[in-house]
Amino acid sequence: MLILEAFSTEARGISVSVGPETPIELIQGAYARxxxxxxxxxxxxxxxxxxxxxxxxxxxxxxSTSPVRGESYVDFNPDRVAMQDATAQMAWLQFxxxxxxxxxxxxxxxxxxxxxxxxxAKADLQTAxxxxxxxxxxxxxxxxxxxAGFWEPGSGIIHQVVLENYAFPGGxxxxxxxxxxxxxxxxxxxxxVGGADAVDVMTGNAWNVRWPKLIGVKLIGELxxxxxxxxxxxxxxxxxxxxxxxxxxxxxxxxxxxxxxxxGKATICNMGAEIGATTSIFAYDSxxxxxxxxxxRSTTAEAANAIAEHLRSxxxxxxxxxxxxxxxxxxxxxxxxxxxxxxxxxxxxxxVGGFESEIADNEWPETISAALIGSCTNSSYEDITRAxxxxxxxxxxxxxxxxxxxxxxxxxxxxATIERDGLLADFEALGARVLANACGPCIGQWDRSDSxxxxxxxxxxxxxxxxxxxxxxxDAATLAFVTSPETVMALxxxxxxxxxxxxxxxENSSGEQISLEEPVxxxxxxxxxDAGLDGFIAPPEDDSAISVVVSPExxxxxxxxxxxxxDGKEFSDMPxxxxxxxKCTTDHISAAGPWLKYRxxxxxxxxxxxxxxxxxxHQDNVGHxxxxxxxxxxxxxxxxxxxxxxxxxxxxxxxxNLGEGSSREHAAMEPRFRGCRMxxxxxxxxxxxxxxxxxxxxxxxxxxxxxxxxIDEDDRFGTADVAQLAPGRxxxxxxxxxxxxxxxxxxxxxxxxxxxxxxxxxxxxxxIRANA
Numbered sequence: 001m002l003i004l005e006a007f008s009t010e011a012r013g014i015s016v017s018v019g020p021e022t023p024i025e026l027i028q029g030a031y032a033r034x035x036x037x038x039x040x041x042x043x044x045x046x047x048x049x050x051x052x053x054x055x056x057x058x059x060x061x062x063x064s065t066s067p068v069r070g071e072s073y074v075d076f077n078p079d080r081v082a083m084q085d086a087t088a089q090m091a092w093l094q095f096x097x098x099x100x101x102x103x104x105x106x107x108x109x110x111x112x113x114x115x116x117x118x119x120x121a122k123a124d125l126q127t128a129x130x131x132x133x134x135x136x137x138x139x140x141x142x143x144x145x146x147x148a149g150f151w152e153p154g155s156g157i158i159h160q161v162v163l164e165n166y167a168f169p170g171g172x173x174x175x176x177x178x179x180x181x182x183x184x185x186x187x188x189x190x191x192x193v194g195g196a197d198a199v200d201v202m203t204g205n206a207w208n209v210r211w212p213k214l215i216g217v218k219l220i221g222e223l224x225x226x227x228x229x230x231x232x233x234x235x236x237x238x239x240x241x242x243x244x245x246x247x248x249x250x251x252x253x254x255x256x257x258x259x260x261x262x263x264g265k266a267t268i269c270n271m272g273a274e275i276g277a278t279t280s281i282f283a284y285d286s287x288x289x290x291x292x293x294x295x296x297r298s299t300t301a302e303a304a305n306a307i308a309e310h311l312r313s314x315x316x317x318x319x320x321x322x323x324x325x326x327x328x329x330x331x332x333x334x335x336x337x338x339x340x341x342x343x344x345x346x347x348x349x350x351x352v353g354g355f356e357s358e359i360a361d362n363e364w365p366e367t368i369s370a371a372l373i374g375s376c377t378n379s380s381y382e383d384i385t386r387a388x389x390x391x392x393x394x395x396x397x398x399x400x401x402x403x404x405x406x407x408x409x410x411x412x413x414x415x416a417t418i419e420r421d422g423l424l425a426d427f428e429a430l431g432a433r434v435l436a437n438a439c440g441p442c443i444g445q446w447d448r449s450d451s452x453x454x455x456x457x458x459x460x461x462x463x464x465x466x467x468x469x470x471x472x473x474x475d476a477a478t479l480a481f482v483t484s485p486e487t488v489m490a491l492x493x494x495x496x497x498x499x500x501x502x503x504x505x506x507e508n509s510s511g512e513q514i515s516l517e518e519p520v521x522x523x524x525x526x527x528x529x530d531a532g533l534d535g536f537i538a539p540p541e542d543d544s545a546i547s548v549v550v551s552p553e554x555x556x557x558x559x560x561x562x563x564x565x566x567d568g569k570e571f572s573d574m575p576x577x578x579x580x581x582x583k584c585t586t587d588h589i590s591a592a593g594p595w596l597k598y599r600x601x602x603x604x605x606x607x608x609x610x611x612x613x614x615x616x617x618h619q620d621n622v623g624h625x626x627x628x629x630x631x632x633x634x635x636x637x638x639x640x641x642x643x644x645x646x647x648x649x650x651x652x653x654x655x656x657n658l659g660e661g662s663s664r665e666h667a668a669m670e671p672r673f674r675g676c677r678m679x680x681x682x683x684x685x686x687x688x689x690x691x692x693x694x695x696x697x698x699x700x701x702x703x704x705x706x707x708x709x710x711i712d713e714d715d716r717f718g719t720a721d722v723a724q725l726a727p728g729r730x731x732x733x734x735x736x737x738x739x740x741x742x743x744x745x746x747x748x749x750x751x752x753x754x755x756x757x758x759x760x761x762x763x764x765x766x767x768i769r770a771n772a
């Protein structure tokens with residue numbers, strides 16, 4: 001089954017590059033900076049250095065920087081940029097406003113988010129090509145016009161494709177997707193950002209971020225039996241919680257780390273996004289060398305071997321890690337048991353099996369309605385072989401699926417290889433459906449209309465990374481649990497959420513009780529990888545004949561108009577759109593699923609603004625509030641549109657960790673577009689806070705969180721001293737009650753001098769335009 005057939009480059013007469021890969025010259029140039037930069041930083045710090053510090057030092061704009069963890073804002077020069085199609089649209093629209101002729105660093109666009117899973121791979125891909133042709137044509141032409149590589153629909157999920165082609169030990173990459181840290185499995189500092197951050201780097205500007213704190217995770221022992229790399233990160237999520245990694249790099253080390261495959265390491269790094277980490281990383285070792293060579297990058301492996309001492313922490317750090325990390329965790333892989341996390345949050349963890357009372361207390365259905373294997377987190381060759389070994393035993397011993405089983409290959413290379421090696425056949429023999437090489441159900445692109453009644457409480461198990469309400473199928477009644485691919489396979493055979501594959505048995509078609517054998521995995525294919533169909537398009541040498549056109553009548557794409565600069569006056573008399581109560585993720589602020597089609601049209605996608613937010617004053621009516629101009633209850637996006645039309649600025653008040661989840665900058669651009677000028681939260685997720693600042697929104701946190709409780713629905717907001725906005729200086733927020741009573745509180749912020757200019761100019765892009 002060749003699922004790229006419908007969009008093959010040969011059939012469309014497109015000239016294709018001989019193959020994508022980070023040029024060895026770029027890698028060697030990056031490595032040449034390591035020796036002097038590390039020596040300089042070691043002298044500055046006057047102590048041994050961790051791996052993360054070495055890579056950060058080698059990418060500093062100013063090598064004389066003396067950073068303070070968690071405080072200093074510093075400028076970096078990343079090696080490359082990667083974008084997926086849902087976020088790339090807005091990033092490219094912003095890049096065009098900068099007025100430059102080409103990107104300043106290697107950049108790629110990957111089409112993986114807009115393919116909806118409904119039938120099977122080939123049919124779903126063809127539907128996507130027809131329904132998204134305008135967007136794909138835009139992304140392809142804009143990439144070609146400005147010198148970027150383009151990966152066609154069906155080529156694979158961005159993070160798997162990056163791991164196979166672009167990631168290299170010691171490199172630095174930013175990507176417009178929160179799971180960009182997947183490349184940490186190859187020893188790369190890879191960080192998820194919003195599109196405006198990507199535009200900074202694409203235009204040749206430095207990338208500015210706080211020097212991160214460091215969390216060390218020492219791994220000892222080795223995984224055995226049913227335990228998998230997925231269980232490592234599920235356990236870490238339990239320990240650190242969904243915001244415990246905020247502002248920090250999580251660095252894994254120790255003998256247990258060396259026992260993991262490169263793709264197993266990538267799984268762990270990928271899900272670091274679920275604990276809010278800036279990124280996660282492993283040191284360069286023999287497993288990374290094997291993977292580089294297996295994916296045709298022997299020259300990269302040789303270059304990494306030559307500077308291997310710089311691609312790991314200093315010996316003193318490994319000997320006495322407690323003295324070099326802000327927080328230290330130790331996990332014995334030999335004792336780690338299979339875990340399952342969820343629902344609603346990826347840090348609600350417990351061991352697989354044995355949680356009958358929790359299921360009963362929460363009235364969760366025990367029967368599983370669907371099981372899903374794959375995603376950017378768990379679709380490596382090793383992952384698939386372990387799950388397929390369970391499928392083969394099931395066929396042999398007369399076991400049948402008790403629920404729908406869907407398998408998503410991570411890339412065309414993985415798909416072609418597992419088809420060649422008979423692994424897809426192992427799943428299909430049980431009745432599993434193979435989906436396109438795309439994100440699909442992991443991001444809400446899953447049409448379940450033929451299999452599940454909407455609004456009916458049901459349980460799904462996945463090897464994905466995120467499990468917020470509505471995340472997978474748009475249905476709040478679906479309860480998603482996250483576990484490893486092999487455990488998903490076992491649960492699909494049992495049909496029981498509480499089944500323990502280590503100790504449990506399943507009745508086969510002959511009435512016998514069958515114990516599942518331990519999964520067997522193969523790290524890398526013995527016959528090498530099969531590249532499958534080539535979906536990569538290199539930019540042409542001459543782009544003069546290429547034009548990028550956005551129709552003013554389009555409902556999918558819309559040219560951007562720069563946001564207006566701050567007028568220099570204090571804010572006053574601003575109503576509150578919503579007081580977000582509890583968890584308010586980027587999914588709540590700007591939902592994915594059916595709204596993905598509007599990711600390139602700011603006005604249309606603003607129709608989902610805060611539609612999933614729970615308003616503290618309307619908790620039983622999600623996404624609703626009171627229009628303070630009319631007194632009527634309405635949806636939050638409708639109220640925001642009304643304020644926008646009336647030229648009425650407004651504010652948002654929020655609970656802890658606002659903007660947890662995706663890197664999508666739409667969750668910041670939509671509020672800004674509709675007139676939001678200030679957001680006050682108990683705390684922010686890192687990417688969302690940066691995105692808000694990039695778009696010119698005043699992002700503040702309560703100096704005293706108890707003031708959150710004093711905010712009423714009809715309060716009006718202003719500021720007393722925003723004109724004196726300065727690093728480290730709180731902003732005085734004025735709150736006027738309906739009866740005229742006024743109280744104030746301090747709003748803390750993390751703006752640097754440079755970021756204050758973003759606020760004053762109206763956005764970070766406005767500063768780039770002014771400089772250009």
